[in-house]
Amino acid sequence: MTGSEPVRVVLADDHPMYRYGVAAVLSAEPRIALVGEAASGRQLLALVEQTRPRVVVTDLQMPDLDGVAVTRELCRTEPDLPVLVLTMHDDDESVFGAMRAGARGYLLKGVDADELVATILTVAAGGTAFGPSVARRIVGFYLESTSRYAQGAFPQLTTREREVLDLLAAGRRNSAIAAALGLSEKTVRNHLSAILAKLQVTDRSAAIVRAREAGLGRDR
Numbered sequence: 752m753t754g755s756e757p758v759r760v761v762l763a764d765d766h767p768m769y770r771y772g773v774a775a776v777l778s779a780e781p782r783i784a785l786v787g788e789a790a791s792g793r794q795l796l797a798l799v800e801q802t803r804p805r806v807v808v809t810d811l812q813m814p815d816l817d818g819v820a821v822t823r824e825l826c827r828t829e830p831d832l833p834v835l836v837l838t839m840h841d842d843d844e845s846v847f848g849a850m851r852a853g854a855r856g857y858l859l860k861g862v863d864a865d866e867l868v869a870t871i872l873t874v875a876a877g878g879t880a881f882g883p884s885v886a887r888r889i890v891g892f893y894l895e896s897t898s899r900y901a902q903g904a905f906p907q908l909t910t911r912e913r914e915v916l917d918l919l920a921a922g923r924r925n926s927a928i929a930a931a932l933g934l935s936e937k938t939v940r941n942h943l944s945a946i947l948a949k950l951q952v953t954d955r956s957a958a959i960v961r962a963r964e965a966g967l968g969r970d971r
Contacts, residue, residue, distance in 0.1 A: 766810075776868070
């Protein structure tokens with residue numbers, strides 16, 4: 752494909768009026784060539800085989816084969832064909848189900864025409880793109896996962912030792928750790944000695960590296 756050729760797109764949605772509206776947007780865009788429309792998952796798979804598009808735009812809820820199943824199948828049979836999900840669903844199950852299946856983009860219905868076109872061009876060029884609310888959900892999931900991982904790290908430490916290590920990883924000096932936890936500096940030093948021994952490291956710097964790798968010290 753040369754740079755002047757439009758991106759060949761197929762569109763799947765089981766709601767005729769919505770599909771008509773999206774088709775009108777894509778047909779009016781000179782950088783995109785809408786080469787087919789489908790009303791079900793199996794129709795979409797057949798259409799891809801017939802038209803050889805560069806991008807698939809699909810809803811999630813469709814008759815006979817849903818969008819996640821279609822995405823998974825296309826990623827198996829056409830690994831270089833990007834799938835862009837365009838749906839009304841922004842719950843975790845839908846978003847992460849589509850991502851695990853291999854979707855390269857995820858937009859919510861109601862997105863404006865310019866963003867839809869830009870996203871299609873992005874995934875056609877090999878990129879990934881997610882609408883703002885979906886991106887926030889992904890980031891939130893990542894942060895929550897990181898927090899859960901950090902909470903489970905270093906089970907050999909006591910709760911107080913973890914608190915000390917967390918503050919240490921955040922760059923706090925002994926005096927600041929003592930003030931934050933209501934301890935004496937001697938008690939903090941004792942905790943630090945125990946932490947170094949339990950983590951089997953030789954100094955504060957090594958303990959900080961271990962702690963930050965586990966996600967500690969990031970929320971301070």
